[in-house]
Amino acid sequence: MNVQFKKGVLEMCVLVLTAKKDRYGYELVNKISEKFLIAEGTVYPLLRRLTQEGYFSTYLAESTEGPPRKYYRLTARGREYMNQLVAEWSTFSTGVDQIILEGISDDQR
């Protein structure tokens, strides 16, 4: 996928994925890479930055097997920021979709 498309979208994706429930790093990486190709390693720096900026809080929880997992929880600030990003994205993607639709239907006439 075009690298230009991914700018900013990755940030929104991890925020949205934690909106309903807390998630651990691998879960987030996996959910996203199921949908589109990313350099999975760069999700962790992103998670660190969002935590630093107060959009996430983290805690360790024991898993049934293996070492404890670091979970990410969306803070109130994070939720606010996510809503803002999602609203901007909707306006943007609707606009782009319309342009594509109009352009391609003109083409076929």
Added chain:
Amino acid sequence: MTRDEFLWELEQLLKDLPEIERQDILMDYKEHFYNALESGKDDEEIIRSLGSPKVIAKELKANYHIHRAQTQASVRSVGRAIIATLSLGLFNLLLVAGPAIGIVAVLLGLYATTLALLAAPFGLLVGYLWTDHGFELLDVVFPMMAIGGLGVMMAVGMIYLTRWVGRLFVSYLRFNLKMIRG
């Protein structure tokens, strides 16, 4: 590359980060390896999808130095933040180095002016004492006070201006980091 080689390389690349931060980062990647192995992937596959440790380290270092420059702005911390952001790519040379050089040049110019204003009164005094001109002493004292006062005010102003510009530039670095992230 094996899991241990990957982690070792990442650790080496993060040498200039504090120990606690570095260990915390390595924990994240160890956790990732553990979970990915559990789900049936092998080392090679995991490392390929993680991407290059160099890219990861650059991103982490840029984040760290920018955050540091924001919490404690100093010439050193802002400088490190600029260098870390520059290392993210050639493209950034234009977007970061250009404005940085411009801003530093303007600040240096203003500092030179400040120094000149602070030095000028002494020049006037020396001129008065060493030459035969026919001025009264007071004719020289008032300009000296005026120019010297201006110099002092400008010096104080420059301290504030430098801090403010530093902070503003760090915000710009943050914005820049967001824009270039792939």
